[in-house]
Amino acid sequence: MLAPDKTMNTVIQAEKLNLTFQTNDGPVHALSNIDLAIEKGEFVSLIGPSGCGKTTLLRVIADLEKPTDGTITVNGMTPEEARLKRAYGYVFQAAALFPWRTIADNVALPLEVMGLDKAERDKRMSENLELVDLAGFEKKFPWQLSGGMQQRASIARALAVQPDMLLMDEPFGALDEIVRDHLNEQLLKLWAATKKTVVFVTHSIPEAVFLSTKIVVMSPRPGRIHDIIDCDLGDERSLDIRETPEFLKIAHRVREGLRAGHAYDD
Amino acid sequence: MLKSRVLPVLTVVVAILALWYAAAVILNASFERDQAERAGTEITFSEILPKTMAQERPVLPAPHQVAVELWETTVNKKITSKRSLVYHGWITLSATLLGFVMGTALGILLAVGIVHSRVLDKSLMPWVITSQTIPILAIAPMIIVVLNAVGITGLVPKALISTYLSFFPVAVGMVKGLRSPEAMHLDLMKTYSASRSDVFWKLRWPSSVPFLFTSMKVAIAASLVGAIVGELPTGAVAGLGARLLAGSYYGQTVQIWSALFAAAIMAAVLVTLVGVAGNWFNRRMGVRPEAAR
Numbered sequence: 001m002l003a004p005d006k007t008m009n010t011v012i013q014a015e016k017l018n019l020t021f022q023t024n025d026g027p028v029h030a031l032s033n034i035d036l037a038i039e040k041g042e043f044v045s046l047i048g049p050s051g052c053g054k055t056t057l058l059r060v061i062a063d064l065e066k067p068t069d070g071t072i073t074v075n076g077m078t079p080e081e082a083r084l085k086r087a088y089g090y091v092f093q094a095a096a097l098f099p100w101r102t103i104a105d106n107v108a109l110p111l112e113v114m115g116l117d118k119a120e121r122d123k124r125m126s127e128n129l130e131l132v133d134l135a136g137f138e139k140k141f142p143w144q145l146s147g148g149m150q151q152r153a154s155i156a157r158a159l160a161v162q163p164d165m166l167l168m169d170e171p172f173g174a175l176d177e178i179v180r181d182h183l184n185e186q187l188l189k190l191w192a193a194t195k196k197t198v199v200f201v202t203h204s205i206p207e208a209v210f211l212s213t214k215i216v217v218m219s220p221r222p223g224r225i226h227d228i229i230d231c232d233l234g235d236e237r238s239l240d241i242r243e244t245p246e247f248l249k250i251a252h253r254v255r256e257g258l259r260a261g262h263a264y265d266d
Numbered sequence: 267m268l269k270s271r272v273l274p275v276l277t278v279v280v281a282i283l284a285l286w287y288a289a290a291v292i293l294n295a296s297f298e299r300d301q302a303e304r305a306g307t308e309i310t311f312s313e314i315l316p317k318t319m320a321q322e323r324p325v326l327p328a329p330h331q332v333a334v335e336l337w338e339t340t341v342n343k344k345i346t347s348k349r350s351l352v353y354h355g356w357i358t359l360s361a362t363l364l365g366f367v368m369g370t371a372l373g374i375l376l377a378v379g380i381v382h383s384r385v386l387d388k389s390l391m392p393w394v395i396t397s398q399t400i401p402i403l404a405i406a407p408m409i410i411v412v413l414n415a416v417g418i419t420g421l422v423p424k425a426l427i428s429t430y431l432s433f434f435p436v437a438v439g440m441v442k443g444l445r446s447p448e449a450m451h452l453d454l455m456k457t458y459s460a461s462r463s464d465v466f467w468k469l470r471w472p473s474s475v476p477f478l479f480t481s482m483k484v485a486i487a488a489s490l491v492g493a494i495v496g497e498l499p500t501g502a503v504a505g506l507g508a509r510l511l512a513g514s515y516y517g518q519t520v521q522i523w524s525a526l527f528a529a530a531i532m533a534a535v536l537v538t539l540v541g542v543a544g545n546w547f548n549r550r551m552g553v554r555p556e557a558a559r
Contacts, residue, residue, distance in 0.1 A: 064453055083459055090457040096450045100472045100551040109468065113458040141552035161458070 053223020219261025365428020373436025439481025
């Protein structure tokens, strides 16, 4: 299962990836011998307790961290080349909207950086705000929106770049359960409609099982991959699926994996 | 809300005025007693009291004497007259504003350099701080004399002293402001592979605007002090500083105090104007208004 599949459709390929942070308390093995292949169009969740390196792995893919050794390719390039070509859209834990920009201008920010003309910027801005159900909020400032709406705006901003890949770092972690369910449903629709590859960091088991086609269970100290679970609950999923035996079976396996990988002896 | 704000302020003003009158009576009374003694007459306290508030050169002029002098020298004098405070105020104000503009520009430039270059950060920052440990009263005459020797006189030397005082708060505030964006926002710009100038203009600069206005409030007050200090060694030709100096030459305490108040009022107005401009700017930038918090 861990053997990387050498097809043309592999967008992210990591082999023997290691990352060690040098801290004042000595080295910290954030990532240890990570082997992972992610295919085009997959929805892959990285799940694990805090300190397991799931966010670090996402940041390595995004070239926000450099691995200490091992190889990783994104679209067949180094992560840095892929970043310079704007291969992905990144959604952070917080919405990270610029408070001095309106929602429209926030969504247009990456487009300004890319040097697109005003007409194209406006077109993509309204398209993507429509997509996340925020049409009509263009002239609002971030503080005038709820947390869930802000996070949707930040997803629209990531989509506006028109990347093939979305990297999402616990995007709904700070939101309440109800808003989270709603955004999960919307995200699933969005993924089905756009066929983008999504790498999604979470520590919620139901969220991972509900959204993913593949779940990567990670464990801490050192951060490593414990299990990779294929998960296909069909295209037409609703939140009700969480009550079905198939769902619960996968959730159970994820939970077992998390428990086994967790070092309780310290 | 108005009442809760005005009442405490008024209370303090009344208390200060009362203390001031009491101090004026005490400090000016000995002069009246000496006068009476020299004349060989007895003088009672009730006779001294009104006289202490009407002396021509009191140790401490009474508040109403200063108020009358302020009124006389602003409203009742032609603004072209050498005895008009408006005339002297304008001389000081023009040096203040020129120095403030130059100081703000210099402060911003230094901050941009310091934030973008490790070398400048290490080499320049200690000098920026050291520059403010030199007493301005010592360096001001040097600047005036040196510039005079190369033929630069009038407004510019005074403005340069204002610049010297006002660049510092702006430089320090802007270094902080330009470094204020959070790591997540910087990462975000990195995922767009944004250039350094994009990061500066779209993130660092807008983040620093609140810091800029806060430091500009300090800078404009410092500029005024600089302009007044700059007027002292020029031989007391014109400006509020000249009024202060001339007043002390001739023992014109009423004139000193009214020039002092003119300077204080000017400082208050300037700081308020910068504050209003800052609020206006913040609102335009979409900062959440206080009332909605």
